[in-house]
Amino acid sequence: MIDYVKNPKEIEEKSFEIITEELGDKKFEESMGKIVKRVIHTTADFEYAELLEFHPNAIEAGKNALKEGCCIYSDTQMIIGGVNKKSLTKHGVQIFNLVHNEEVTKIALETGMTRSMIALEKAVADKNIRIFAIGNAPTALFTLKRLIEEGKAKPDLIIGVPVGFVGAAESKESIRDLDIPYIITRGRKGGSTVAAAIINAFLYMI
């Protein structure tokens, strides 16, 4: 019988100690550090210490929106699955996604565009969304950029971390010039677990 740590709190504390130790001299502002470490905790990938990029107002904007019980739109169900439900409820924060919406599926089939694009456009038309968490679809992030430029959306924060080989890096770079606070991962890496980790890090801070 192998002896191993069974207490969840102990596992998490020990994990963050190891991460802090291995980050060594790399220092971050406190709140940023908590986000960076939680992303590394989720991926076991220290590259994220280099890849994460924060707009100067990202931390404050995210905290304020969440404290006020805002609405988050995520581009995948996986992000919703990964966010701490108790913390969401505690702060009155809602998170939703429309990729599996019937109308969205229908339009996507008719137009040959991704469901992520159609879903995001519908979400913006339906609700006041203060945080967007895009972890999968570059097309969703490009669509969000267009809607912001057209004055149809004005979020407090964009968590822009699509993963992938076609358009992901470009989509993330493209939101830098929007004058909207953002957190992005440079390059190809990112994903739903990264997006969920960033949201959870915020929820545990406020």
Next chain:
Amino acid sequence: MIDYVKNPKEIEEKSFEIITEELGDKKFEESMGKIVKRVIHTTADFEYAELLEFHPNAIEAGKNALKEGCCIYSDTQMIIGGVNKKSLTKHGVQIFNLVHNEEVTKIALETGMTRSMIALEKAVADKNIRIFAIGNAPTALFTLKRLIEEGKAKPDLIIGVPVGFVGAAESKESIRDLDIPYIITRGRKGGSTVAAAIINAFLYMI
């Protein structure tokens, strides 16, 4: 206005071309290659070409169980969120998780053990599970190992890819000597998106 690829099929095909090209001389048996590439597609992390380890019977065992419409237990909701629902339905495959079950939460609070352990034990008692997909909790994988050793579970395949710093690597190594087909990621890396990618790769092959 930035020009970008909007067609989901085109995005996926182009992504797999890039992955195949960058893998270069690294060759895999056909089915294994499909799994490795889908994991890289999901993570944008080529390290997985080295980290994924396949038991000699893993591919055949997984394909047969899924073809027969088996039941999969996953240790997180995120894995369920990431698996292609249409493919599951098509093949009559079920996937479930009990981490949010009321009884599980109660016992976890009473014992101070992780909900993942309690949930897995309850799942094995309740159902005939032919594939386990463990993407998050080393404690779930250790528990599964014990139940197999006690003769309480005898799955066709273990997808053992917990991510993390405390127990993850050890939990994966520990299932090598069980004489049960497995797919693992060596070391710290892995996660729910990796587990979902492996299941999806299987579903697209059968």
